[in-house]
Amino acid sequence: MTRFELTGPMERVATPDLAGRLQRALALFPELDGRKITVGLTSNPRLHGSAEAENWLIRLNPTRRSGSSYFTIGHELTHLLQKPGLGLVPAGEVQCDIWTLARSDLFLDDMPSYLRVPCRRRAWPVHARAVRSLCIRAIDERRRHRLYIVWLEREIRQYFAQPPPITLLDLLGAS
Numbered sequence: 001m002t003r004f005e006l007t008g009p010m011e012r013v014a015t016p017d018l019a020g021r022l023q024r025a026l027a028l029f030p031e032l033d034g035r036k037i038t039v040g041l042t043s044n045p046r047l048h049g050s051a052e053a054e055n056w057l058i059r060l061n062p063t064r065r066s067g068s069s070y071f072t073i074g075h076e077l078t079h080l081l082q083k084p085g086l087g088l089v090p091a092g093e094v095q096c097d098i099w100t101l102a103r104s105d106l107f108l109d110d111m112p113s114y115l116r117v118p119c120r121r122r123a124w125p126v127h128a129r130a131v132r133s134l135c136i137r138a139i140d141e142r143r144r145h146r147l148y149i150v151w152l153e154r155e156i157r158q159y160f161a162q163p164p165p166i167t168l169l170d171l172l173g174a175s
Contacts, residue, residue: 007040010060014039018060018068025073028104031086032077048113049076053085069110074100090142094149102135116153118160130159 004022006014022039026032035056042050042061049072050059058076062068078100081089089099097112108128111121115135119127138152145151 004037004039007038009041010039013041013062015062018062021068021070021073025070025077025106028074028106029077029081031081031088037077037080048072051076051079053080053082056080056085066110071100071107071110071112074103074107075113078103098135098138098149098152101132102139105129105132108132115156117156127160131156134159 004026006019026037038055038057040057040059042048042059044050045061045063047059048061048064048066048069051057052059058073058080060068060072060076066072075096078089078096080086081099082091082096089095093114097115100107101112101115108125111117111119111124112131115131117124117127117131134152134155137155138148141151142148
């Protein structure tokens with residue numbers, strides 16, 4: 001089982017909710033089993049998070065609205081799967097967003113940071129599952145075509161060019 005250790009500064013500001021989010025997110029990364037992940041604070045207050053894969057360290061900014069979202073936690077953990085970490089996921093920020101969204105519905109609580117998604121943050125919940133589905137397809141597409149990100153961005157644009165169907169739940173304001 002993967003465990004995490006908080007740095008001193010993070011320990012002073014971490015809430016039980018954040019610790020629970022970290023544990024729940026880590027459970028979705030079996031590739032990291034047996035490793036100790038250090039969780040610290042970002043040095044730049046404008047960042048949501050950062051990662052140092054070679055040191056098995058992620059940094060979060062719990063003072064920012066998105067800094068402790070499941071998406072941000074998952075994104076930073078996905079960086080540990082890139083080189084110089086485990087090297088299981090292609091390097092790059094857009095790639096990190098794609099693999100994070102594809103991993104689990106848990107990471108749909110906030111918009112991706114680098115993958116271009118033409119909607120406002122408030123509208124993201126309506127589109128999140130469709131974008132995740134496209135990310136999953138893009139990873140499969142990568143096996144055949146190296147330009148899978150171009151493919152994905154085109155598919156996302158096509159998806160957003162068609163308004164999503166309005167359901168009765170949408171009209172009633174339920175989610």
